[in-house]
Amino acid sequence: MMKIILSFMVFMVSLNAAEIYATFSIQAKKSANLAFYSSGIVDKVFVDVSSKVKKGDKLVELQNDDLRASLRMAKAKLKNAEVSLKFAKKDYDRQLLIKDLIDEAKFDKYLFTYESANVALSSAKANLAYQQSLLDRTLIKAPFDGIIFEKTVEVGDVVSGMMLRTVFKIQSQRDRKLILEFDQKYWKKVKVGNSVKYTVNGDKKVYTGKISKVYPYANSENRKIKAEVKVKNFIVGLFGDGYILVPDDK
Structure with a gap:
């Protein structure tokens, strides 16, 4: 009926x-052609044709041990910069309370140390962000939920910045x-x-x-x-x- x-x-x-x-x-x-914009040797391939992926899933990674070491160093430098700023601020705050009782040149030294620590912290943050960006270039992640429908890369392949090519094609599932x-x-x-x-x-x-x-x-x-x-x-x-x-x- x-x-x-x-x-x-x-x-x-x-x-x-x-x-x-x-x-x-x-x-x-949705569909996208995925390619590296960094040179290197393919170290890991996490998916294959017909693999269903979620946004942010790792697809392929270049050898990046050196960049990971640089990132760890950058994090350590940032931590040191944060500690230095913490103590520089304490010294500056103490001197600020007795500013009228001490020599102006002496106070300026504490102010200079405090401001220099601020600059060092900003520089450390920028360096960390830069090192992270270099590491990110060695990894391709899924830009959206989808399915891999073409793959042209294997472990050991060389990726050249002079001749970048599509390594995966992804489409909505x-x-x-x-x-x-x-x-x-x-x-x-x-x-x-x-x-x-x-x-x-x-x-x-x-x-x-x-x-x-x-x-x-x-x-x-x-x-x-x-x-x-x-x-x-x-x-x-x-x-x-x-x-x-x-x-x-x-």
């Missing part, structure tokens, strides 16, 4: 709507989008929210969706305009066709 009612509703909508033919390809909602193309003469009719009925090549089922985005330009070469429909679970790269339902002018 429910199927009959739904079919009747679709039939009624079709009576009051014009159909605009469109073709489409299926793309991932389930979220997809149909990239529709329709004739530009319908630019006034097709709007966000229009219903779309479509089929994917190799699948006889008729699917439905709604336009979530209309691109604000027409391709001058093929005279087509693009639009998007949010979908899930289709294989990226598939294509198909269907119809955009718009209000009938009649």
Whole structure:
């Protein structure tokens, strides 16, 4: 009974709507080509093709023992700078209380030591941030939740800063989008929210969706305009066709 009612509703909508033919390809909602921007030798590969990853997961790492040692030294220098500033401030605060009772040149020495400690601390923080950034360049992490669909790196590979290359390709795991193309003469009719009925090549089922985005330009070469429909679970790269339902002018 429910199927009959739904079919009747679709039939009624079709009576009051014009159909605009469109073709489409299926793309991932998110995708990215990941590459190092530092040179080195690949030390660890944490994932493979079809690996499902979470945002921030480690994917691949270059040899970086020297940078880790430099980072530890930078942290130690920062700790020393913090201690030096702590005692310099104590000395300065004590002298500040008796400033009018001591020689001005002597007070200036404590002030100079305190200010120098402040500068040293700022320098230590900057150095730590710099060393951390160098280490971060040896590691690629997942930029979003997704699935690895291409891998071109193995342990022992050399990565050169003169010839950086994509080592992983990642795409959203389930979220997809149909990239529709329709004739530009319908630019006034097709709007966000229009219903779309479509089929994917190799699948006889008729699917439905709604336009979530209309691109604000027409391709001058093929005279087509693009639009998007949010979908899930289709294989990226598939294509198909269907119809955009718009209000009938009649």
